[in-house]
Amino acid sequence: MFSKFFYTLKAKGLHVTLTEWLTLQDALSKGLCNSSLTDFYYVARMILVKSETEFDKFDMAFDEVFKGIQSENEISKNMLRWLDKSDMIDEQHEEMRSVMNEEQIQVDKEDVEQKFKDRLRDQDSEHNGGSFWIGTMGKTSFGNTGGNMGGIRVGGSTGYQSAFQVIGARKYKDFRDDRILDNRQFQMALRKLRQFSSKLDIPKTELDIDGTIDKTCNNGGCLQIVMERPRKNAVKLLLLMDSGGTMIPYSNLLNELFQSVHKSNHYKDVKTYYFHNCIYSKLYKTPECENGDWIDTEWMFRNLDSDYKVIIVGDAAMAPEELYSTSGNYRGPNGGLSGMEWLQLMKKHYKKIVWLNPKMAPGHAPWREAETAIKGMFPMYKLTVNGLKQAMVKLMVNK
Numbered sequence: 565m566f567s568k569f570f571y572t573l574k575a576k577g578l579h580v581t582l583t584e585w586l587t588l589q590d591a592l593s594k595g596l597c598n599s600s601l602t603d604f605y606y607v608a609r610m611i612l613v614k615s616e617t618e619f620d621k622f623d624m625a626f627d628e629v630f631k632g633i634q635s636e637n638e639i640s641k642n643m644l645r646w647l648d649k650s651d652m653i654d655e656q657h658e659e660m661r662s663v664m665n666e667e668q669i670q671v672d673k674e675d676v677e678q679k680f681k682d683r684l685r686d687q688d689s690e691h692n693g694g695s696f697w698i699g700t701m702g703k704t705s706f707g708n709t710g711g712n713m714g715g716i717r718v719g720g721s722t723g724y725q726s727a728f729q730v731i732g733a734r735k736y737k738d739f740r741d742d743r744i745l746d747n748r749q750f751q752m753a754l755r756k757l758r759q760f761s762s763k764l765d766i767p768k769t770e771l772d773i774d775g776t777i778d779k780t781c782n783n784g785g786c787l788q789i790v791m792e793r794p795r796k797n798a799v800k801l802l803l804l805m806d807s808g809g810t811m812i813p814y815s816n817l818l819n820e821l822f823q824s825v826h827k828s829n830h831y832k833d834v835k836t837y838y839f840h841n842c843i844y845s846k847l848y849k850t851p852e853c854e855n856g857d858w859i860d861t862e863w864m865f866r867n868l869d870s871d872y873k874v875i876i877v878g879d880a881a882m883a884p885e886e887l888y889s890t891s892g893n894y895r896g897p898n899g900g901l902s903g904m905e906w907l908q909l910m911k912k913h914y915k916k917i918v919w920l921n922p923k924m925a926p927g928h929a930p931w932r933e934a935e936t937a938i939k940g941m942f943p944m945y946k947l948t949v950n951g952l953k954q955a956m957v958k959l960m961v962n963k
Contacts, residue, residue: 569629573612576621580612587611601630617950750824754956768793800833800871801825802864802914806878807838807851814922817947818851818877835868841882842892842934843906845899855896861906862899865913873959874910874917876942880935881923887934907941918955922947 573580588611591597597604605626613622683696768791775790803825805818825834837847837859846858886892887903898906911917919942925932938944943958945951 566629569608569625572625572629573622576625578612578618578621578625579614584612750821750952751827754824799831799873800868801831801835802868802872802874803834803836804843804847804874804876805836805838805851806841806876807848807853808840810879810881811922814879814947815851817922821877833872835864835872837864839878840895841878841886842903843876843910844893844896844903845901845906846896853895858896861909865909870913870915872914874914875955875959876917876919877922877947878919879921879923880919880938880944881932882934884933887937904937907938911941916959917942918958919944920947920952920955921945 570580570585588608591607591611592604597607608626609619609622613619770792772790772792775792776788779788779790780786803822805822807818811818822836825836837849838851838853839847840853843861845861847861847864848854848858850857882903883892886894890898890900890902892898892903901909919938921935921944924944924946925935935944943955945955945958
C-alpha cells in the first residue's frame, strides 16, 4: 500500500526500514489515521522519521506524492483569493485583537471541524466580517485576521489546512543537517572538538563536587572541601583554508568558520594559515595570499608538533598538474615538490587531518581528478552541518 510514497521517501534520503513501513500499514489497518490525509501525515511522520533533521525530507516526499489528492478540507483557489487580505489589516482590527482577554479559550475541536466542512461545502462567495462564513476580520472559528481566539486559521500568513499545504510551507527546512552552515552551527559543531585535561601546573581553584562528597562522607558527615585544578581543553588546532579563485563564492562561509574557531577561545592553541588550490612550500598569513606574507611549510612542521588536529578547507578544484607537477604552483614557490608530495608530508607529520569541501562531488567524479586523489589521502566531508559533525568525530577518535 502506498508503494510510491515508500520509494519517494527513499529517493529523498530517508532511511525507512521494512519494520517501520509495516508498522505504518498496521496503523492504517487499525484506523488510526481516521481516513484523514492530515492524520495520516502526522502518523506516518511519527513512525517513519527518526530525527527532526529529516522532517523537511519527509515533507517534500509527502508533498510530491499526495499534493493532487482531494480532501474534504481542501481549500479552493477562489476561497484562498477571497481570504487574501494581507494588505487590508487596519488599526481597528489590531485594536480589537489587543483588547481581547489573554485567557486561554477552550475550543470544541470536533464541532469547529464539522462546521468548517459544512461551510466549505455551502459557501459560494467572499465574506469579510460576520460570524458565520469562512472569511476575514470576523468572529468565526475559521478564516484569518479575525477576532476569534482558537479555531481553524485559513489563508493569511500561517494558514494551511490540508496536509500537503502544511508541508508545502517547508517550515522544517532549517532543521536539515545537510544544509550550508552559519556561525552558530559552526560553533555548535566545534564544541565536539574537546579533549579536556587537568594535568596542568596551575592552582587548584575549582570545587571538586564528587571529591567533596566522598571526603565529607568518609569524615563522618563533617564537611571537608576538596578543590581541583580547572580542566582546560587540551586540543591544539591548525586550520588551513583555500583562498581565492574557485573559493571566492565561499568567502563568507570561510569567514564564518574563521570567526567561530577563534571565538572558541578554550582551545589550547589555534593557528590559521591560507593556501591557494593546494598546499606547497609556503603558507600565507592572510586570505589575500600575497607573496612574501607567508611562512615556510617546513617551519610549520618544525614548530607545530604532530599533536595538532588539522582541518583543511578547500574545494579541491584544481587542474591535475597543480597537484602532480613540480611546476604546477602558479601562485608561489613549491620547494621542488609537487602538491601531492606536500600533502603526503602533511599526512606523514600530523596524526589527525580532515578535509572539508564546500562543493564536494558525489562519489569519485572522473571530471574532478584532483578531488578524487585527495579523497584517497584524507577523510573528506562536505561542508554542511552533518559533514562538520562527522569530521569533528573523526578528529577525536583515538586511533
